[in-house]
Amino acid sequence: MNLTPVILMPELPEVETTCRGIRPHLLGQTITAVTLRQPKLRWPIPAELMTAVGQAILGVSRRGKYLLIETAAGTILIHLGMSGSLRLAEAHQQAAKHDHVDIALGNGKILRLHDPRRFGAVLWWTGPIEDHPLLNKLGPEPLEAGFVDQHLWQLSGGRKQAVKAFIMNGHIVVGVGNIYASESLFRAGILPHRQAGRVSRQRYLHLSRVIREVLTEAIAQGGTTLQDFTNSDGQPGYFAQELLVYGREGQPCVACTANIKMKVIGQRASFYCPKCQT
DNA sequence: AAAGACACCTGTCCGC
């Protein structure tokens, strides 16, 4: 087998791993300063973010691919976009290129956002977090009880969109990015370009289980591979995983040896086995 | 309401 190691950037497992990695360093700490070197991310970083200075961090959580840092005055929302990563730097470590935001903590450490492409976001919200316009229409978390087995099938009726685009729609279910969408559909034996409304109930039940499995495995892998978030030499937020179809166009299928195909669906590269997936 | 195109931005890789 010739599996391709791919360096992954933020899909849900990377965001979850980041969340778990930074949480113990943040909880209970007071935010002592916020430094913006480049406020032009996907949206301008709002001036109200400064309200966070002086606040204690009460919670660090994740909704979809949004990281949520909660204080009594409001919540900092961080999205890593396509190229973002967070790390904990020491006070003496000077910022590098593309280190756009620093959140300094009472313990002397700095939560530092690095994002070359600047598709990420840092926002501030003072209301109930579930009411935020970016969060209030999101589908269920695939790894939580709200993602019932029949959910995908129930929402798929009549949809002519490709099933891959359907499961990547955050309003249907969150956290299935481009890589794991291909991987999940391969494991479930479903062609990515099949119409969402033309996948059977039984196959959606299988797909739902597979999505949970793939994401859980990737998170477990991240937990074992990820460096200490305070390690200055580490590559926080990045880890390698072996993938069965993603990026393997022209290579043999691990199950049947047929050539893996690539097809652009919804402007995203999609990989599949033409024999195993129907 | 649904589906598809487009936008944001930088870095990297490939072919010439």
Place this chain on the structure above:
DNA sequence: TGCGGACAGGTGTCTT
């Protein structure tokens, strides 16, 4: 070695 062009993990917004 240099240069232009294609392409890359996401997702909100605009157009059909």
